[in-house]
Amino acid sequence: MTVLVLNCGSSSIKYQLIDPAGPTRLAKGIVERIGEDDGVADHAVALRRIIDELERECGPLAGLGLAAVGHRIVHGGDKFAEPTLVDDDVERVIEDLSPLAPLHNPPGLTALRLARRELPDVPHVAVFDTAFHQTLPPAAYTYALDRDLAARYGVRRYGFHGTSVSYVSRAAARLLDRDPADTNLVVLHLGNGASATAVRGGRSVDTSMGMTPLEGLVMGTRTGDIDPGALLYLHREAGLSVDDLDRLVNRSSGLLGLAGANDLREVHRLAKAGDAAAQLARELYCYRIRHYVGAYLAVLGRTHAIVFTAGVGENDSWVRSHSLGGLRHLGVEVDHVRNSFAGSRAQIISPDEADVTVLVIPTNEELEIARQASDLVTAPSS
Template sequence: MTSTVLVLNCGSSSIKYQLIDPSGPTVLAKGIAERIGEPDGRVRHEIGDDVDERDAELADHAAALDDIVTAFDATGGLAERDLAAVGHRIVHGGDRFSEPVLVDDDVEEVIEELAPLAPLHNPPGLTALRLARRALPDLPHVAVFDTAFHQSLPPSAYTYALDRELASTHRVRRYGFHGTSVSYVSREAARLLELNPDDANLIVLHLGNGASATAVRGGRSVDTSMGLTPLEGLVMGTRGGDVDPGVLTYLHREAGLSVDELDEMLNRRSGMLGLAGANDMREVHRRARAGDESARLAREVYCHRIRRYVGAYLAVLGHAHAIVFTAGVGENDSWVRSHALAGMRRLGVEVDHVRNSFVSSRAHVISPDGADVRVMVVPTNEELEIARQAAELVG
């Protein structure tokens, strides 16, 4: 009886994969191809007892996926892995997909149609999906959408104050992203708090190259920082988050930037890269410690934006049991965690600096005993969440 799911989690500059038996759960293999399209590409494959870590030229996502398949070929190939399905993370499902779906040619076409809403993510995710369907044609392929968790947003949260008919015609609304991660992290945080997920009020800060904040009431998303596209909200690696829309029309008139040039700037040349010249927070920290004032300012802007959203979502929820940090920066960057929540003691939010400096791969609390609002670090596991949803769909 087949029991494992191969999960492909395709981001804007990486492909993570895991081979998972979700009933355990047990991870049988995992790896990552990262810094895709950059000169210093890197891959790590862990398959059984074999570990392969090396520099690699990863021109695009197709090259990265080929490297992953080759790694499995070296240890018997995917055909020997007892696969029940292949699960794919797809960022934008628009208003067409509110649940996981079996992929066919029609689904691929819709995902492609939605690419303008997530230009950094849907195209590479679709590339991986098409390549995997060709490589493993006899297996069901399941698309799991980052937007699905946020389908619970109330109209007051997802509606933009735009011309009603125009917005309706073009399906302009807040969709939200990182839903797969937030869904997993919310349940894990509730478990650590010894609460039923239906009773937990949480603010989840997913801080990676992409970053978002989500207010979760009783296991359901009620507000989130990303909008129609993944551009809105927090400061990110190459995306600036919130910006006055008038800035774009101003730059169009005064700097002569075309729509395509503005789109390129917003998606690929803003955020930490635009402010500090580097989109990797570790490099930004290094530059700031070396006295780079641009890097120092970039860190402050980054944390100020997080603090602003936390305050807003405390108001939306009325009361929060916990603020939860997750993803690459959220899980590993103690400086960001402490500075993002600085000055919020009167709101019941405080970080214990000793606990915050503790490095662990497990979920843990970093607020002092007795804090009104617990502050937690909960490692995300989007791959396990995707594997569970894919396995449930294919039975």
């Protein structure tokens, strides 16, 4: 039994062919620069290329026991709390939700429609980044906004990176030799996009990203938390339009706005060379993480582990140690020897005697999508 996982962006489609029972990855790849002069014409051509490449590498898809095609869809709003078998009605709801994620949902929906056309006899399953956070309590997902206006337009906290957090939470429980239902975690998904999530007993109870993936931690090009009044001020005083402000907070802020580089490796290089702006950028980056860790330790009460994952979380020992520095009085400490060797596998980087275990766990969103899709299509019908 295999699952084809498609992760579609505006100009790329990443794919993996996975046997989730193994788990075994049979193939992976990416088609980039879709719609650009030096790339393929459109998503339809890209998907056809993916299918042709898979069949060259693995043989006809009909002979591979393809159980499902799993699709990463970023925003499910409050409509989808679990992986969902796709039909025309589901497609329409995803399209209706596109204003909540205009950069993410449309390309995902494009790939979904094309894949259903190319592979009509295979079940297609949508796995939503927001679904894991549908367990947030009202006090965590509600904004203190006029309630009628908020309800009319769906303004609330949805949270993102849920597919990654779901995978990592179970992996952390295994590493701790605990039942996931009896495990409390703070999960730090740190990549170009970054978020913190409080997980109690396998369920999300608070998360730093909000209605959109903009809120919370400092990110590669996004501001994270900012006073909305600052944007109103820039609109009035600097003459920035709504579109200008959108580009500012999503594409030219964060590490890029602070240090001139959105890649932390370059920020580190600049900081070590004495660049004061880069030094402040990485200090702020870690300060914001520490701020959320402290908040979520309070939310959870007894916390069993803090988990670092994704590109920065898995590979940047400096960020890990500086993000948790000064928290020893809360039972949080990093062993600097263990931390320096962490990254390629799940491991503990805190001292044995620490009250709160600190973990590094590589995420695997594609495997999580494959497993969720497989579980859905093989579940006995009621």
